Amino acid sequence: MEIFDLTIHELHDKLKAKEVSSVEATRAMLDRIEAVDGQVNAYITVTPEQALVEAEAADRRIAAGDIAPLTGIPMGLKDIFITKGIRTTCGSRILENFVPPYDGTAVAKLKEQGAVIVGKLNQDEFAMGSSNESSYFGPVKNPWNLECTPGGSSGGSAAAIAARTATATLGTDTGGSIRQPASHCSCVGVKPTYGRVSRYGVIAYASSLDQVGPLTRDVTDAALLLGAVAGYDPKDSTSVNTPVPDYLAGLKSGGKGLKIGLPKQYFIEGLDPDVKRAMDEAIALYKSLGAELREVSLPHTEYAVATYYLIATAEASSNLARYDGVRFGHRADEIRGLKEMYAKTRAEGFGSEVKRRIMLGTYALSSGYYDAYYVKAQKVRTLIMQDFLNAFNEVDVLLTPIAPTPPFKIGEKLADPLQMYLSDIFTIPVNLAGTCGISIPAGFSAAGLPIGLQLIGKPFGEATILSTAYAFEQETQWHLKKAPL
Amino acid sequence: MLGALCVHAFALDGATMKYQVVIGLEVHTQLTTNTKIFCGCSTKFGSEPNSQTCPVCLGFPGALPVLNRQVVEYAIRAGLATNCSITQRNVFARKNYFYPDLPKGYQISQFDLPICQHGHLDIEVEGETKRIGITRIHMEEDAGKLVHADISEVGDDSCVDLNRACTPLLEIVSEPDMRSPDEAIAYLKKLHQIVMYLGICDGNLEEGSFRCDANVSLMPVGSTVFGTRAELKNINSFKFIKQAIEYEIERQAEILDDGGKVIQETRLFDPNTGTTRSMRGKEEAHDYRYFPDPDLVPVLIADQWIEDVRAELPELPEAKRARYVAELGLPEYDAEVLASSRELAQYYEETVALFPQAKIVSNWVMGEVARALNDDNNRSITDCPVTPALLADLLKLMEKGTISGKIAKTVFDEMYKTGKAPEKIVEEKGLVQVSDTGAIEAMVDEVLNNNPGQVEQYRGGKETVFGFFVGQVMRASKGKANPAVVNELLLKKLKA
Ligand SMILES: [Zn+2]
Numbered sequence: 001m002e003i004f005d006l007t008i009h010e011l012h013d014k015l016k017a018k019e020v021s022s023v024e025a026t027r028a029m030l031d032r033i034e035a036v037d038g039q040v041n042a043y044i045t046v047t048p049e050q051a052l053v054e055a056e057a058a059d060r061r062i063a064a065g066d067i068a069p070l071t072g073i074p075m076g077l078k079d080i081f082i083t084k085g086i087r088t089t090c091g092s093r094i095l096e097n098f099v100p101p102y103d104g105t106a107v108a109k110l111k112e113q114g115a116v117i118v119g120k121l122n123q124d125e126f127a128m129g130s131s132n133e134s135s136y137f138g139p140v141k142n143p144w145n146l147e148c149t150p151g152g153s154s155g156g157s158a159a160a161i162a163a164r165t166a167t168a169t170l171g172t173d174t175g176g177s178i179r180q181p182a183s184h185c186s187c188v189g190v191k192p193t194y195g196r197v198s199r200y201g202v203i204a205y206a207s208s209l210d211q212v213g214p215l216t217r218d219v220t221d222a223a224l225l226l227g228a229v230a231g232y233d234p235k236d237s238t239s240v241n242t243p244v245p246d247y248l249a250g251l252k253s254g255g256k257g258l259k260i261g262l263p264k265q266y267f268i269e270g271l272d273p274d275v276k277r278a279m280d281e282a283i284a285l286y287k288s289l290g291a292e293l294r295e296v297s298l299p300h301t302e303y304a305v306a307t308y309y310l311i312a313t314a315e316a317s318s319n320l321a322r323y324d325g326v327r328f329g330h331r332a333d334e335i336r337g338l339k340e341m342y343a344k345t346r347a348e349g350f351g352s353e354v355k356r357r358i359m360l361g362t363y364a365l366s367s368g369y370y371d372a373y374y375v376k377a378q379k380v381r382t383l384i385m386q387d388f389l390n391a392f393n394e395v396d397v398l399l400t401p402i403a404p405t406p407p408f409k410i411g412e413k414l415a416d417p418l419q420m421y422l423s424d425i426f427t428i429p430v431n432l433a434g435t436c437g438i439s440i441p442a443g444f445s446a447a448g449l450p451i452g453l454q455l456i457g458k459p460f461g462e463a464t465i466l467s468t469a470y471a472f473e474q475e476t477q478w479h480l481k482k483a484p485l
Numbered sequence: 486m487l488g489a490l491c492v493h494a495f496a497l498d499g500a501t502m503k504y505q506v507v508i509g510l511e512v513h514t515q516l517t518t519n520t521k522i523f524c525g526c527s528t529k530f531g532s533e534p535n536s537q538t539c540p541v542c543l544g545f546p547g548a549l550p551v552l553n554r555q556v557v558e559y560a561i562r563a564g565l566a567t568n569c570s571i572t573q574r575n576v577f578a579r580k581n582y583f584y585p586d587l588p589k590g591y592q593i594s595q596f597d598l599p600i601c602q603h604g605h606l607d608i609e610v611e612g613e614t615k616r617i618g619i620t621r622i623h624m625e626e627d628a629g630k631l632v633h634a635d636i637s638e639v640g641d642d643s644c645v646d647l648n649r650a651c652t653p654l655l656e657i658v659s660e661p662d663m664r665s666p667d668e669a670i671a672y673l674k675k676l677h678q679i680v681m682y683l684g685i686c687d688g689n690l691e692e693g694s695f696r697c698d699a700n701v702s703l704m705p706v707g708s709t710v711f712g713t714r715a716e717l718k719n720i721n722s723f724k725f726i727k728q729a730i731e732y733e734i735e736r737q738a739e740i741l742d743d744g745g746k747v748i749q750e751t752r753l754f755d756p757n758t759g760t761t762r763s764m765r766g767k768e769e770a771h772d773y774r775y776f777p778d779p780d781l782v783p784v785l786i787a788d789q790w791i792e793d794v795r796a797e798l799p800e801l802p803e804a805k806r807a808r809y810v811a812e813l814g815l816p817e818y819d820a821e822v823l824a825s826s827r828e829l830a831q832y833y834e835e836t837v838a839l840f841p842q843a844k845i846v847s848n849w850v851m852g853e854v855a856r857a858l859n860d861d862n863n864r865s866i867t868d869c870p871v872t873p874a875l876l877a878d879l880l881k882l883m884e885k886g887t888i889s890g891k892i893a894k895t896v897f898d899e900m901y902k903t904g905k906a907p908e909k910i911v912e913e914k915g916l917v918q919v920s921d922t923g924a925i926e927a928m929v930d931e932v933l934n935n936n937p938g939q940v941e942q943y944r945g946g947k948e949t950v951f952g953f954f955v956g957q958v959m960r961a962s963k964g965k966a967n968p969a970v971v972n973e974l975l976l977k978k979l980k981a
Contacts, residue, residue, distance in 0.1 A: 082547035090546070102540050104547050201547040208779035236549050237782050315779055318579050321590020322544045326645065342583055365581070365774035374776060 003028040004164045005482070008073050008221040011167060015062055015072045022062065022072030025167075026055035026116050029074040033118065033165045036485055039146060042159040042166075044079050044137045045087050046119035058114040069224050071114035076166035078157045079120040080127055081107050082201040086117070090203045091125040091135040091153075094323045094330045094349025104201010105236070106170060106212050106229040113228060118166060122156030125351045126320065127174055127205040129153050130423045131413065132181070134353040139410055142184060143483035144449055148407040151181030153205075157215045158185035162483045168216045168225050172202055174209045175308050176402070176427025179439035182215055183402035183452025186441040186481065188222045188469070189215045191427075193459045194434035195240035197226075198233030204319040206312035207238075209431040218479050219440065219470040223247035226462060242460060250463045251470040258468060260286055261296035261395035266426055272405040274445035279401055282442050282453050285475055286399070296394055298387040303380050304429040305421055310364050310377035311432075316354075317361030323349060356417065381432050388433040388456075397468050398456040400426050402439050406449040430456055438465045441478035504703040504741065506734050507711050508669045509661035512676060513654050514686040515627065515694040516559050522626050522653035523550030523593065530692050534632065534646035542651035544588025549780050552577075556653040557600070557784060559685040560624050561794045563655055564601030566679050566801055567619050571791050572600050575784040577624075581774040586629035586645050594656075596775045599623035600786075606679075607803075608671040617672050618660030627652045655685075661700065661711065666730040670723055673697060678802055682827045690721045697726055701733045703741060712737070713747040717761055720754050729754035732761055805830055813843035822851055828866045832873055839877035842884075849876060853894060857901045870904040871897065879907040892916050892964060920967040922974070925958070928966065929974045932957040943979055951975065 003011070003025050014020045030048050037043050051074065058072035079089050084103040089095045103111065110117070124134040132140040132155030140155040142148040143162040150159040154171030158181035161169060171178040173191035182189025190213040197212040204210060214225035227248060232241040262283070267276075283293055325331035325345030332344035350358070364373040391398060403423055413420040430437040435458060442453035453472070457465035473479055521528055524541035540548035557575075564571050578596035601622035607614050629647035657676065663669045677695055680686040687694050702714035715733060720726045732754075737747050752761040800808070802824045809820035823833045829850070836846045854871065858864045871879075879900065883893045888911055899910045911917055919925060932954055933940055943950045958971045 082545075088546070095546070098546070100540075100545065100547070102545070102548075199547075200549050203546040204780075206779075235551060237551050238549075238780065314776060318581050318591055318774070318776070321581060321583065322546070322588065324583060324585075324590060326585050327543065327588065328545070338585065362774065365776055367772050367774070370774075370776070 002032075002164075004032040004167075006167065007217045008070065008168050008224055011073055012067075012069055012071075016067055018062070022055040022058040022074075022116060023052060025072065026051050026074045026118065029118050029165065029167070032163075036163050037165055039141060039485065040143055040159050040163045040165070041138050041140050042122055042150075042156040042163060043076070043119045044089055044091070044122050044135075044156070047086055047117060050086065051116050051118045054111075054114075054116040058116060061114050068113040070110060070228055072116060073167050074116045074118045075110065076119050076121045076157065076160045076169045077107065077117060078123050078154050078169065078171045080123060080172050080203045080205075081120075081170060082203065083107055083117065083120065086120060088120065088203070089137070090127070091123040091137060092323075092349065092351070092354070093136040094346070095328075096136070096330060098329050102201065105198035105233045107201060109229050110170075121154075121160055121166075121169060121171075123171075124153035124155065124177075125354050126203070126316070127153040127172060127177055127210075128316070128353050128357050130176070130180060130420055131408070131410070132156065132159075133410060133414055134351055136351060141410070142407050142449075143485045144186065145407070145447075147409055148449065149184070149410050151184035151403070151407065153177040153181075154189075154215060155181045155184075158182050158187055158189065161185060161187040161215055161217060163485050164482070168214060168221055170212060170225070170229065171215050172205075172210055172212050173427075173431065174205050174211075174312060175431050176424040178213045178215060179402055179427050179430075179437055179452070179454060180424060182439040183441075183454075184407040184450060186444075186450035186452070186478065186483070187215055187217060188219055188441070188479065189213065189439045190222050190226055190462065190466070191430060191437045192226060192230065192462055193240075193436040194431075195238055196436070196460065196462065197229050198231075198236040198239045200233055200235040204315075206315040207319060208315060209308075209312055211431070219438075219466060219473045220248065220251065222438070222469075223251055223466045226466075230462075240460075245463045247463055247466050251467050253467045258286075258291040258397065259395040260291050260293045260468075261391055261398045262293060263298045263301070263391065263398055263400060264295050265298050265301035266400040270404070271401065272445075274406055274443075275401050275404065275451055278443035278451040278453065279399075282399065282472065285472060289471055289475070293399075294395065296391045296398065298384075298391060298429065300380060300383045300387050301429055304384055304432055305425055307377045307380045307384065307432060308424075308428045309360065309421060310373050311381065313357040313361030314364045314374050314377075315361065317358045317365065320350075320354065320358055325349075353417075384429055385433045388429070388435055392458045392461075396458075397461070397465055398454075400454045400456065402426055402452040402454045406445040406447070406451055426454060435459045436462050436465060438469050440469045440472060441481070442472075442476070443478060444481075503706060504734075504738055505706050505708065506664060506666075506730075507661045507702045507704060507714075508663035508666075508730060509700040509714075510659045510663070510669060510672065511698040511700070512657045512659075512673070513627075513696045513698075514563075514657065514680050516556060516653040516655060516685050517687055518553055518555045518559065518653055520553055521651040522553050522556050522624070523651050526651070528652045532648055534644070535648060537648040538650070542588065543647055544590070544650075550593060550778075552781060552784060553653065556624055557786065558790075558794060559653075559683075560600045560622060560655055561786070561791060562683045562685055562798060563622055563657065563680065564604065565791075565795050565798055566683055567601070567604040567606055567622070567657070567676075569601035569604030569619060569622060571786060572598050572602060573786045573788075574598070575600050575624075575786065577778045577781045577784075578775045579778045582771050584628065585643070586631050586647070586650065588629065588647060588650055592626060592628065593778055593781070594625035595623035606672060606675055608668060608675055610665070610668050610671050615662075615668065617662045617668075620658045620660050622655055622657045625654050625656060626650070627654050661702075666727045666734075669699065669730055670727050673723060673726065678825065682799055682801055684799070684827075690723070693721060696721060699726060699730055699733075701730055701737070702747070703734065703737045712741075713749050715747065715749070715761070716751045717754055718751055718764060725754055725756050728756075728759050729761055732759060736761065799827065802830075809843075813837070815843055815847055819844070819847045819851060823847060826866070832866050832869070835873035836876050836880075839874060840880045840884075842880070845880060846876075849880065849897075853897050857898070861901075870902075871900045875900055875904075875906065882907055882911065886918060886920060886967060887911065888916055888918050889964070889968065892918065916965065918967050919962055919965045920970055922970060925962070925966050925970050926974055928958050928961045929954075929971070929978060932961065933978060940979070951979075954979075
């Protein structure tokens, strides 16, 4: 087994035992990136010099007997994370050359532990997309089949795990942007409860929906990485001040006696037969582990996609106003006057999906339409939230598919945005409800493409979904399968 | 032509007045918190451009606002002092528009639920008390400012200074209750006095800490339907506000007289010409697309918090003035002057606490103290070298008869110059009043002996000569003789 194949906890053990150094692990990862990223395009920016300096520092720390779970681990970050001194593009031309002057909270927490940042990962532009085709830096290829998309918007982060070009990565999930690519790339991805992880230093797409989470090779790593970044942050008013449980210690408690709900609105006609089969197998497995499964109802599910696209685009239209060419990022040439500077800069800087969403959001907030669209969407959002709370009065977790189909071909849905938007139908309600969800590998289609399983937990129920996922992972070998790259 | 219309508009005689002016005011007060409303940067005025900035107030990607608790407290103070009700669940909204000094492309403000609502202030104009409604007070962040820098340095570009971006403001919006420029100014001055009293705003108009927009419209006298209004933007002195409103009344009256229609627009006042000019019309009005800021959680204000703030509110000028009249027996005029500023009132009260003769202290504070500060480049009462304790000591010396009132003024000037204690000055300069009857008697005898003619006149019935003798004795004593003793001895000798 190569160093770049190892999980965080496996590499940690080797670093601790001094069987391998962080510099060696980092070099191995950088070599791997060099070797395969040309095919995958998971990285926008690779930072070899900086990474090796960090790795040396980690090795000194380890030599001094001071090793934290992430010390010396080579990691990649979705390029939505603000990184001091490292170009941060958010997948957009408008930030093509933006080098931030500060680190965000999650990044600072990783650095405190001595994690090694090897580079910044490709993503849909401003996290808007379900297939990673909207990045200014080109589409990411799915390591399981280079003709397929890795999902989006954290497609680069998921693909880097599958391509074994990062031990673990951080992504963000606004409408499924961690879970759906994790599913499409056969890795583990967690969307924590809104407020669990600080958003300070994460470029905002839709502030009331965005949440930071880990993408990893197995559930143990997910527990570990989530524990490292979770917690209250005085710099983020929306972060919640409740204690962070020891996710790792709680992993083995799952499965038995658990009440698992199957939302009937998620098991609909038209679900891809391979996905359906994987779900049936997962249900059977949980039954065999002693879990109790029952049907539940989330009656407002059908409104989730429409609600999401009103709220997310409204917030995005406002969040993206700061990219105006005045202070940082791209500014158009040969401009006459202020209005032309704004218009040309934004016309050149933003891609078409971003423009589409800014226009949708601007429309939804404009006077005369605000009540009919934005306010109505907020009301429906409350109903969706209530659906989940009602369901959690009956069961401990919900089990659902992640996506209606296995990964689709690059370009396949580009011409039909509505079709693309519907591919997030099973993940979006979790963001609207503000609760937590995990995606874990649950099988492969006949064509050999990954299929993920979603477990949804109560607000701040991360420990429960992690232990439930861990029980499944212990009984299956899906997460051990490697992409043919 | 304009002059004549001006007379129409302002004539107090109802018969000649054609239009009724309607004025509403929006005042932006910059709060005196040490740090900005959503980040930890300093709010100090006048620093190197962009030296007081961070990712939050620069609107950098990924940065998030965190509310400064003190801003909420100051807003509650302002609300309680203006008789408002306090909104207990507060939501911040985004006001979306593009401007180069607005870093995020939106301003964080309050929209449908301002922190204070339904208040009022009573003003006095020409002896009449009038109640002016306060519609709302809300919290918001300021924008930065554009600097049209020296051309040689940066070509013909404009620069942006974001030191002011994200400094806390309260916007205080009145009802359109004012009916003359004088009422508008009375309201503004009252509001200005209150925010300074509350210690929430430094009140500096020139630095923009207290800025005013005025909405002015005219309607025919007797009408109840308001005319179309013009909004006069950002005027930075009471004088200019008055001029701007007066000009606007003339302008609108002329339009209406000619049968025209006033258009709704924003106008700028030009202090050089005393006129207003159009800045932008309604057709360019923004759709601000307000919506709740998802980066800030609602602020819940508990009853206890409001009560705590109420308990710590300073006594406001109106109450103070009334108390000075009722409890200290000061004349209305003195009470008004002393209560006009919190610092002056504090100085006065501290002195009275040490020397409890309210009117004498008032005379000195409004007289010598005010004059000395005024002559000293309008120095602030808070750094007056003659502290309340020193002033009280001086007044005590006078009361004991150690020095005369006249000498006290001399001593005061010396105290102001040197900051020395009055006893010390009196001692060093030998200014102790002479009350020793023997010494004064000798001087009286000498004066009477030297002026036999005047003595004769006095005894012949010309009593006015008495003042001459007093003056002579005082001169002989270099002003130190106790005048009462002098009077007594002179009378005794002359009548003998
Ligand atoms: Zn700041």
